[in-house]
Amino acid sequence: MPELAREEQVSVAFVELADTLVQDFDVIAFLHMLADHCVALLDVTAAGVLLATPDGHLVDAAASDERTRLLEMASIEWDEGPCRDCYKSRKPVSDVPFGTDEAMARWPRFAPRALQAGFTSVVAAPLRLHNQVIGALNLFRDRPGALDGPQVRLGQALADTATIGVLQQRAVTEQMTVSAQLQYALDSRVIIEQAKGYLAHRRATGVEEAFHAMRGHARAHQMRLTEVARQVLQGNADPSLLTPPTR
Numbered sequence: 001m002p003e004l005a006r007e008e009q010v011s012v013a014f015v016e017l018a019d020t021l022v023q024d025f026d027v028i029a030f031l032h033m034l035a036d037h038c039v040a041l042l043d044v045t046a047a048g049v050l051l052a053t054p055d056g057h058l059v060d061a062a063a064s065d066e067r068t069r070l071l072e073m074a075s076i077e078w079d080e081g082p083c084r085d086c087y088k089s090r091k092p093v094s095d096v097p098f099g100t101d102e103a104m105a106r107w108p109r110f111a112p113r114a115l116q117a118g119f120t121s122v123v124a125a126p127l128r129l130h131n132q133v134i135g136a137l138n139l140f141r142d143r144p145g146a147l148d149g150p151q152v153r154l155g156q157a158l159a160d161t162a163t164i165g166v167l168q169q170r171a172v173t174e175q176m177t178v179s180a181q182l183q184y185a186l187d188s189r190v191i192i193e194q195a196k197g198y199l200a201h202r203r204a205t206g207v208e209e210a211f212h213a214m215r216g217h218a219r220a221h222q223m224r225l226t227e228v229a230r231q232v233l234q235g236n237a238d239p240s241l242l243t244p245p246t247r
Helices: 003-018 027-041 066-078 082-089 101-106 110-116 149-172 178-203 207-220 225-234
Strands: 046-052 058-063 093-097 121-129 132-141
Touching: 003 027, 003 149, 027 046, 027 058, 027 132, 027 149, 027 178, 027 207, 027 225, 046 066, 046 082, 058 066, 058 082, 058 132, 058 178, 066 082, 066 110, 066 132, 066 207, 082 093, 082 121, 082 132, 093 101, 101 110, 121 149, 132 149, 178 207, 178 225, 207 225
Parallel strands: none
Antiparallel strands: 046 058, 046 132, 093 121, 121 132
């Protein structure tokens, strides 16, 4: 992309990731936005975000596409993978090609699954502020070569800014404790996943297309993604959202 256009996109990304002091802040939609910005701005194919619960367990919070979400879920189930290592060590995971002996020894189940999904390598960046780490960001590539240094630093900067945004919003929400807010985010994730499956069946589409339809509807009507998902499950969503797309 032209350099000016790229600079504008980077500026927009940081502004959006810093703008969390709003009444209807939705942490799951916010982290999906982080993943989308990473794919748009970096030389990566996909991005995924894992959040930590108050007791230190990782949960899949956002992903740029469905194959990444499924891979992240497998990582959690197996308790292995770059995001897990990144969160536990509180340090970035350098560019690791999945087809190497190092990757296969380090992640004996995750690395083959990542290759099967079409990914060739990964970088993981902690969601951190000083000594506090609340999760990790995975950046996947599907072509040879490593992510260069400036892009790795930009990815970490996006992750850091998102972390500040989440913690800043959490700090000003006086009626919710840290644990309660994280639990709310996890509950929202469950509702969204259930709605994706229901809407995919109702519209006769894939779950990824159903999710994009919900996100688009939420943005167009200035609604929280979780509220749209709840309406879908309760059967009172806008009929235009429930109608199968014209092929």
